Amino acid sequence: MKARxxxxxxxxxxxxxxxxxxxxxxTLGFDGVQGVRQGKVIELDLADxxxxxxxxxxxxxxxxxxxxxxxxxxxx
Amino acid sequence: MRAAVVVFPGSNCxxxxxxxxxxxxxxxxxxxxxxxxxxxxxxxxxxxxxxxFGDYLRCGAIAAQSPICKxxxxxxxxxGYVLGVCNGFQVLTETGxxxxxxxxxxxxxxxxxxxxxxxxxxxxxxxxxxxxxxMVRYPVAHHDGNYSIDSDGLARITxxxxxxxxxxxxxxxxxxxxxxxxxxxxxxxxxxxxxxxxVDAGHxxxxxxxxxxxxxxxxVSA
Numbered sequence: 001m002k003a004r005x006x007x008x009x010x011x012x013x014x015x016x017x018x019x020x021x022x023x024x025x026x027t028l029g030f031d032g033v034q035g036v037r038q039g040k041v042i043e044l045d046l047a048d049x050x051x052x053x054x055x056x057x058x059x060x061x062x063x064x065x066x067x068x069x070x071x072x073x074x075x076x
Numbered sequence: 077m078r079a080a081v082v083v084f085p086g087s088n089c090x091x092x093x094x095x096x097x098x099x100x101x102x103x104x105x106x107x108x109x110x111x112x113x114x115x116x117x118x119x120x121x122x123x124x125x126x127x128x129f130g131d132y133l134r135c136g137a138i139a140a141q142s143p144i145c146k147x148x149x150x151x152x153x154x155x156g157y158v159l160g161v162c163n164g165f166q167v168l169t170e171t172g173x174x175x176x177x178x179x180x181x182x183x184x185x186x187x188x189x190x191x192x193x194x195x196x197x198x199x200x201x202x203x204x205x206x207x208x209x210x211m212v213r214y215p216v217a218h219h220d221g222n223y224s225i226d227s228d229g230l231a232r233i234t235x236x237x238x239x240x241x242x243x244x245x246x247x248x249x250x251x252x253x254x255x256x257x258x259x260x261x262x263x264x265x266x267x268x269x270x271x272x273x274x275v276d277a278g279h280x281x282x283x284x285x286x287x288x289x290x291x292x293x294x295x296v297s298a
Contacts, residue, residue, distance in 0.1 A: 068179060
């Protein structure tokens with residue numbers, strides 16, 4: 001089975017990289033880009049039967065730093 | 077004083093740290109990240125700067141899961157002293173020994189220069205040789221030194237007098253100009269600037285000597 005984990009900076013945490021991307025898009029002439037947030041997608045190839053709870057543990061312990069990041073799990 | 081310096085793949089300030097500790101009079105041993113135990117009777121563990129595990133995933137995240145880090149956490153929980161500098165600070169926040177997190181510098185640039193710091197508290201072995209308000213100049217060399225902590229956490233560390241150093245001119249966007257933070261028991265210090273790179277006239281400055289000397293004085297007399 002496969003799962004995908006999306007890791008994003010929490011709302012309210014300033015994202016300097018997203019801000020730089022937003023600025024660069026404006027420079028390229030793409031008007032109206034009001035905000036950009038940059039995150040990570042982590043694809044996991046897992047043994048069948050791995051529980052979503054186990055994936056959440058992986059996120060809590062390693063994949064995300066929950067001090068500044070939030071995560072979302074998508075089992076495929 | 078007996079000190080251990082942790083070495084990860086990608087550490088690059090480990091020897092500087094050992095030299096600085098030895099110059100201050102410490103008995104220093106290097107310990108490898110795969111070691112599950114620290115040498116016996118260690119007073120201080122130093123987690124050095126560098127790019128442990130290539131900064132993969134997040135700076136310090138992989139190192140924080142290494143066998144030696146479990147021993148470092150246990151050492152801290154027993155009341156042992158820990159100093160984390162630069163990548164070492166990132167590792168200590170990833171282990172949860174220190175609050176907050178280090179994010180990408182606000183200007184997105186790798187910053188490598190000398191910075192002036194203000195000593196904010198003398199209530200720790202690391203800063204005992206100083207007076208509050210002292211200015212010291214240490215080098216910084218980091219891409220991810222932008223200290224982030226939520227408002228509750230900031231109120232807590234400020235109220236508990238746990239900010240050890242702040243930047244005179246904030247180079248990286250850190251909340252409240254924070255350059256170094258102490259643990260609740262004041263025996264774990266994490267900081268982005270490098271005291272171990274300011275202990276010899278050949279470094280261009282010797283302001284870092286006071287930190288190591290103060291630490292030695294406190295731990296030898298303890």
